[in-house]
Amino acid sequence: NGNQLIVDDNVNLMVVASTPETTNPVSTECELEGVPCIATMAPWQSWYIARQANPADPKSWQNFKSTFIYFWGLEDIIATYTGMWNQLSTNKSVGGLFPNDGDGNAWGDPNVGIAPGMAKNGGYKVLDPGRYQDLQDDFSAQINAFKAAGADIVTGVVIPPDFTTFWTQANQQGFKPRVATVAKA
Numbered sequence: 001n002g003n004q005l006i007v008d009d010n011v012n013l014m015v016v017a018s019t020p021e022t023t024n025p026v027s028t029e030c031e032l033e034g035v036p037c038i039a040t041m042a043p044w045q046s047w048y049i050a051r052q053a054n055p056a057d058p059k060s061w062q063n064f065k066s067t068f069i070y071f072w073g074l075e076d077i078i079a080t081y082t083g084m085w086n087q088l089s090t091n092k093s094v095g096g097l098f099p100n101d102g103d104g105n106a107w108g109d110p111n112v113g114i115a116p117g118m119a120k121n122g123g124y125k126v127l128d129p130g131r132y133q134d135l136q137d138d139f140s141a142q143i144n145a146f147k148a149a150g151a152d153i154v155t156g157v158v159i160p161p162d163f164t165t166f167w168t169q170a171n172q173q174g175f176k177p178r179v180a181t182v183a184k185a
Contacts, residue, residue, distance in 0.1 A: 017041040019184070020102025024051055027067040037067040043103070044073045045112060050102040058111070074107065078117035081155060081181050082124060090153055090178055092124045095146035097139075097156030097166060097182070100131035107157050114155070127151060134159055139166040143175050153179040160185045 014037040016026040023039040028051055030037035039047055047069045054060045085092075096115070098108035107113050108128050115126035129145040143166075146154065154177045158166065163185030170176070 012036070013038070015040075020046040020050055020106075023047055023069070024102055027051065027064075027069075031064050031067045034066050039067065039069040040071045042069070042071060043077070043106060044069050044071060045109075046102045046106040047071075049106055049109070049112065055105070074112070074114055075117060077183070078114055078121055081114075082118055082122040084181065085124070085153060085179060086122050088179060091150060092122065092153075093149050093151045094118065094124050094126045094153040094155055095142065095149065095151035095177070096126045096128045097142060097154065097158050097162075098128060098131055099134050099156075099158065099162065101134060103157040103184070104131055124153075125149075126155075132162075134162060136162060137165060139169050140173065142166070143170050143173050146170075146177070147173075147175050152177055153181070155181045157183040158185045 012035050014026060014030050014035055016023050016037060016039050018041045020042050023042045024047060027037050027039050027047065049055050049061070051064070052061045096108060098104035108131065110116070110128075115128065118124035118126055127145060127149045129142050132139070132142070163182055167180070
């Protein structure tokens with residue numbers, strides 16, 4: 001049917017899945033070694049952009065020769081999230097929780113992240129207070145920024161312990177958004 005993957009005894013194939021913390025180093029090593037690799041379960045932007053020599057310069061981005069990904073992208077997240085949010089009455093102010101990792105840097109990228117797409121797909125304004133390190137124990141800066149912006153919605157790509165810490169502190173500090181749509185957690 002033209003869509004078959006043929007592997008003989010001389011070819012190894014790596015299949016890797018889940019967050020960029022898993023897919024990206026495996027894919028990068030496979031690319032260096034010329035080993036075919038198929039990645040999945042990570043948005044293509046988090047996989048593709050983070051692996052570039054200069055992620056901040058789209059003009060310098062190069063395609064890979066041995067490594068491939070199949071999975072949805074941020075455009076799908078934007079369509080899904082805004083489709084849900086458009087059913088609610090909110091002020092369309094969104095607080096973004098983006099860690100300093102492959103997902104967070106892709107989601108929070110001002111050019112190809114979620115903010116431009118959410119602005120176009122429903123007029124949502126995403127407040128990005130900057131990257132934080134995983135396993136952070138104090139989200140007061142983010143909470144204060146979201147409160148100041150009047151954020152009715154919180155979104156992001158947050159590991160479970162960080163969302164637990166954020167949500168507990170948000171409640172303690174009187175920040176109670178109407179909606180929380182968070183990946184990973």
